[in-house]
Amino acid sequence: MTTSVPKVLLIGFGGVGTIVSYTLEHLGRAEVVAVARPSTFDKIANQGYRIESVDYGTVEKYVPSKVVLSGKEAVEKYGPFDYIVITTKNIPDISPVVDMLEDCYSDNTAIMLIQNGIGIEIPIYKKYPKATVLSGVTLIGTTLYENTVKHVARDDIKFGPFINYNLSKESQVAKCKKFVEIYSNENNSTEYEENVKLTRWRKLVYNTAINTTCAIVNLDSGRVELFGGADSVLRPAMEEVIATAKSEGVTLPASLIDEMIRGADGVYYPPSMLIDTRNGTYIEHIVIIGNVVKIAKRNNVPVPTLTVLNNLLKMIQMRTMEQNGRFVLPEKRPTPEDHYQIEYLD
Amino acid sequence: MTTSVPKVLLIGFGGVGTIVSYTLEHLGRAEVVAVARPSTFDKIANQGYRIESVDYGTVEKYVPSKVVLSGKEAVEKYGPFDYIVITTKNIPDISPVVDMLEDCYSDNTAIMLIQNGIGIEIPIYKKYPKATVLSGVTLIGTTLYENTVKHVARDDIKFGPFINYNLSKESQVAKCKKFVEIYSNENNSTEYEENVKLTRWRKLVYNTAINTTCAIVNLDSGRVELFGGADSVLRPAMEEVIATAKSEGVTLPASLIDEMIRGADGVYYPPSMLIDTRNGTYIEHIVIIGNVVKIAKRNNVPVPTLTVLNNLLKMIQMRTMEQNGRFVLPEKRPTPEDHYQIEYLD
Incomplete structure (x- = not known):
């Protein structure tokens, strides 16, 4: 060397x-x-x-x-x-x-x-x-x-x-x-x-929709499709990602949607976020979907599907945190009068 | 007797x-x-x-x-x-x-x-x-x-x-x-x-929002609230149920939302649908949320949150069906050219 x-x-x-x-x-x-x-x-x-x-x-x-x-x-x-x-x-x-x-x-x-x-x-x-x-x-x-x-x-x-x-x-x-x-x-x-935004938004069409949905329903991308989720959740989610990308000056072709859905054809592919939730490890929801929703809001792009997926994933991350002992909840469920705030241990 | x-x-x-x-x-x-x-x-x-x-x-x-x-x-x-x-x-x-x-x-x-x-x-x-x-x-x-x-x-x-x-x-x-x-x-x-619709829609405000969300994120209703889900998912979902009820001639007070969220105060209550998903048993998603979404569509009530929750639950039900052996998927993930249809075994 x-x-x-x-x-x-x-x-x-x-x-x-x-x-x-x-x-x-x-x-x-x-x-x-x-x-x-x-x-x-x-x-x-x-x-x-x-x-x-x-x-x-x-x-x-x-x-x-x-x-x-x-x-x-x-x-x-x-x-x-x-x-x-x-x-x-x-x-x-x-x-x-x-x-x-x-x-x-x-x-x-x-x-x-x-x-x-x-x-x-x-x-x-x-x-x-x-x-x-x-x-x-x-x-x-x-x-x-x-x-x-x-x-x-x-x-x-x-x-x-x-x-x-x-x-x-x-x-x-x-x-x-x-x-x-x-x-x-x-x-x-x-x-x-040089167009980093293009590269990143392109991959987000996959990650923001497929990674998240698979993780939430605990199914690989093949099963999500066979069980109806490609049309009912993935497509609307991907359309919202493409619309958000557009609001950031990145034009992605609509054909990308089918390309992404068909990307793992022949394989019941478990995306990384699904592997994370199956293993009980933390998920990259903030950078994969949270920031997309944030950008969409800033640019007034309606993202109803992504909003729900994102809010569900936030809870799932907290679930993992609790399982990993990052906080311990009070034995009795707090009421609003308790003004309880989660105390993180590290 | x-x-x-x-x-x-x-x-x-x-x-x-x-x-x-x-x-x-x-x-x-x-x-x-x-x-x-x-x-x-x-x-x-x-x-x-x-x-x-x-x-x-x-x-x-x-x-x-x-x-x-x-x-x-x-x-x-x-x-x-x-x-x-x-x-x-x-x-x-x-x-x-x-x-x-x-x-x-x-x-x-x-x-x-x-x-x-x-x-x-x-x-x-x-x-x-x-x-x-x-x-x-x-x-x-x-x-x-x-x-x-x-x-x-x-x-x-x-x-x-x-x-x-x-x-x-x-x-x-x-x-x-x-x-x-x-x-x-x-x-x-x-x-x-006598007003059966009133009775049923009132309970749906709870079931359609809280049961479903808890089941999807695998958290009891106390944790859903402490982890931010009451505001981010439950409230919008409940508002959509109330709007759908209204389109059916049933007027429910907005105060019901807090009443429902506070309903199990003091207890980390696991609603029935969560117990079902935890036990790997079938869920009542069609009558609790699917029919609500159907009615909302018929009456032109926008229900973006319920739509996503419902579509996720449909996949979760299919996941349970597969686990229970109601169908067996082909070893290799089918492509569109295969025109594959799930064959139910009973």
């Missing part, structure tokens, strides 16, 4: 993160320092992950160049970084991305968010007005099981700059293009797409 | 049915013939149920006068009946009430539906244009656990005739009032309320 290649701090070493890390490192194009939790440190740093990849074949044992326990440690030992790449789920109500940047942020380090959702750059801009925030939207299918990453659907990824108007556009574009350069190879499908 | 008292055929011997049966019989005011399934016959006919009732105290062993295995057997052995009382859940997509009447219907036997929902008399009128169908709406809290019925909230019940315009109103009113007479006692709250 030479010091001439870009240095990347990677936060989020799951199914996506592992493939991103391997992609960056295996051709010697970047040096990756991965942040692990104490509970996963030994696994990542010593045992390594086995990768079974549709793009890269089988890698018996992959360990990133460096593994640390915090962004702070990373910067102190190996900084400064050219990029901080974040591949965690984006869950502002549980683990805000901006908190992850606390100890490792610098105006000179570009932040690459390989995450779902819309509006995910805003909390970062609010705290760091000079931040360069880049967008990565991937259609990858990859999952971490214990010590094995099964990467089953090609990494089809679009990068672009979110554009911070406090900075020169050129520097942001340059940093993004440089990342595309180190990421792109003959095995994946990497694209530079 | 003398033969001078009315003869009642009772279908549905669960939490509600047992209390209804006991109420009718314990003062010698009716003779009840209960229909049991083969699987529950011995329990009901021989072992009997223990009743722990807020209204009637503890009854160590209650067995109805007669127990049979079908409406046919009942009519052949003990008919004709003055009343057929139905206290099952009303689930037209699984076990239509009209099918239960197949072998025991007679124009001279009044049908008393002690069930939730709206539009439940219509399938009966369609098949039996000369039927007398009566309505019973109870706010009772009672559950059958194994061999014990725990009756925890007073039987507060309103009876009235649905009014079949093919028949004289007087005869229908008389049959209903006669039932009120044999049902009413000093321990329950029995009322004759």
Whole structure:
């Protein structure tokens, strides 16, 4: 590993993160320092992950160049970084991305968010007005099981700059293009797409409608369709996403709806949010649907379907929080006179 | 038991049915013939149920006068009946009430539906244009656990005739009032309320909004409120029910909304539909919300919230059907070219 290649701090070493890390490192194009939790440190740093990849074949044992326990440690030992790449789920109500940047942020380090959702750059801009925030939207299918990453659907990824108007556009574009350069190879499908809004809204047509509905009714996308939900819920929801995108200056073709519904044909595909609710883990409802509803309201776009789905998902997230012990409710259900407020324990 | 008292055929011997049966019989005011399934016959006919009732105290062993295995057997052995009382859940997509009447219907036997929902008399009128169908709406809290019925909230019940315009109103009113007479006692709250629509729509404000939402998000009504759902989902849903009721000529006060939300204060109350989804049993979504949406559409009342809740519940019912083996999906998810239709096995 030479010091001439870009240095990347990677936060989020799951199914996506592992493939991103391997992609960056295996051709010697970047040096990756991965942040692990104490509970996963030994696994990542010593045992390594086995990768079974549709793009890269089988890698018996992959360990990133460096593994640390915090962004702070990373910067102190190996900084400064050219990029901080974040591949965690984006869950502002549980683990805000901006908190992850606390100890490792610098105006000179570009932040690459390989995450779902819309509006995910805003909390970062609010705290760091000079931040360069880049967008990565991937259609990858990859999952971490214990010590094995099964990467089953090609990494089809679009990068672009979110554009911070406090900075020169050129520097942001340059940093993004440089990342595309180190990421792109003959095995994946990497694209530079300057219209980040287009890329993100396009994927939201899927996520905002299908992910959410599947999670709420506890059915994969195949069953949702066979049980009548494609017409009764998914289509109206997708139409509302397309209308909201339009109000943001992004024109998406109506044909996208059928394309998305037919996207997983032949497979009873469980979208990520369904996997989350089945596993009792937190959902990305804020960035996938909450922010869409917020934008729609701001732009006076009626989104009755999304509004209901969003409000149901908010309750489902609270259900998971209670199950995970983030708060304990009083034994007797409070009445309004009690002026009870939920107290979060962490 | 003398033969001078009315003869009642009772279908549905669960939490509600047992209390209804006991109420009718314990003062010698009716003779009840209960229909049991083969699987529950011995329990009901021989072992009997223990009743722990807020209204009637503890009854160590209650067995109805007669127990049979079908409406046919009942009519052949003990008919004709003055009343057929139905206290099952009303689930037209699984076990239509009209099918239960197949072998025991007679124009001279009044049908008393002690069930939730709206539009439940219509399938009966369609098949039996000369039927007398009566309505019973109870706010009772009672559950059958194994061999014990725990009756925890007073039987507060309103009876009235649905009014079949093919028949004289007087005869229908008389049959209903006669039932009120044999049902009413000093321990329950029995009322004759001729405005059946009012009684039913009033209860729907609760059921259509709270039952459904709790079932969908898998949370009791207390948690739905504490997690923000009372304002975000229940209120809009209830407003839509009230608007739909108004379109049917039933004016309900807006104050009902808070009354319903506060109805179970102090208790994390799991409504019946939530208990159903938790137990993996079928839900009464058609009569509780599906028919409300249908009526709203017919009357041009916008019900965006109810529409989404209803469409989600339809999928949840299909999920239960699949779990219960009512159909088996093809191993590979069908595409539109397959023209696949679900084949129901019974």
